[in-house]
Amino acid sequence: MYAFNSGAPVAAKEIIVAITGASGGPYALRLLDCLDRAGVRTHVICSPMVKQLLIDECKLNTLDVQGLLGRQSDHLTVYNYRDVGCALASGSYRTHGMVICPTSSNTLGAIASGLGDNLITRAAHVYLMPNSVSDLIDFVVGKMLDLLDVPHELNTRWTGREQQRGQE
Numbered sequence: 708m709y710a711f712n713s714g715a716p717v718a719a720k721e722i723i724v725a726i727t728g729a730s731g732g733p734y735a736l737r738l739l740d741c742l743d744r745a746g747v748r749t750h751v752i753c754s755p756m757v758k759q760l761l762i763d764e765c766k767l768n769t770l771d772v773q774g775l776l777g778r779q780s781d782h783l784t785v786y787n788y789r790d791v792g793c794a795l796a797s798g799s800y801r802t803h804g805m806v807i808c809p810t811s812s813n814t815l816g817a818i819a820s821g822l823g824d825n826l827i828t829r830a831a832h833v834y835l836m837p838n839s840v841s842d843l844i845d846f847v848v849g850k851m852l853d854l855l856d857v858p859h860e861l862n863t864r865w866t867g868r869e870q871q872r873g874q875e
Contacts, residue, residue, distance in 0.1 A: 721748040723795060723805040725827040728756025731809030732764035736775065738808055743780050750795055750802070751775065751785045752826050754814065791829045798833030799846065799864045801853055805830060 722742060726735045742749045753770050761767040767774050772783050786793060794800040807814060807827065814827060823829040849861035 720803040721750065721801065723750045723752065723802050723830055725752045725754070725805065725807040725814075725830070726757045726760075727754040727807060727809060727811040727814045727827065728760050729809035729811035729814075730760070730764065732757075732761045732767075735808045736761075736765060736767075738806065739775055739783065740777075743776055743782050746782060749783045751783060752788055752795070752830065753785065754788055754811070754825070754827060756811070786826055788825050788827065790826050791823070793826065796823075796826055796829040796833065798850065800833075801864065807831070 724735070724739060724742070726732075739749060739751065758770055761770070771785055772780055775785070776783060786795060790796075795802075807818075817824075817828045818831045821832065823832060823834065845861045849859055852859045852861070
């Protein structure tokens with residue numbers, strides 16, 4: 708398991724949970740269940756090998772909210788593994804942590820070597836495209852303020868492709 712967190716109160720947390728093809732599917736399902744019951748907004752990314760893992764280890768057939776939790780939930784959202792353009796892939800999208808459970812050695816190696824070719828690895832180390840030095844400074848200062856949980860008006864948040872398309 709690979710995890711980091713920011714220490715925010717549980718009810719206000721947004722957590723990314725990535726599930727990879729390593730053995731340990733029951734851990735991932737129990738984690739999702741506990742996060743959901745605690746009211747934590749959970750963003751789930753499943754690698755391509757997860758379906759086989761969960762069929763073998765947990766007798767699950769679907770990777771949707773109902774399949775992962777055994778019930779519906781407004782707290783859990785499942786994302787496409789290949790959607791590296793969604794808001795989770797940006798360092799300006801605020802979350803309170805990310806857990807990769809279970810973590811395959813392939814995923815851990817990809818993160819450690821800086822690969823960002825899928826949403827799991829991209830969300831684990833994110834990116835920035837500033838237009839000026841001032842943008843870069845505002846982004847870094849905004850991230851520091853975010854980590855300190857200090858409100859600010861610096862425009863450092865990625866809003867996703869949907870809002871960006873509407874501005875074109």
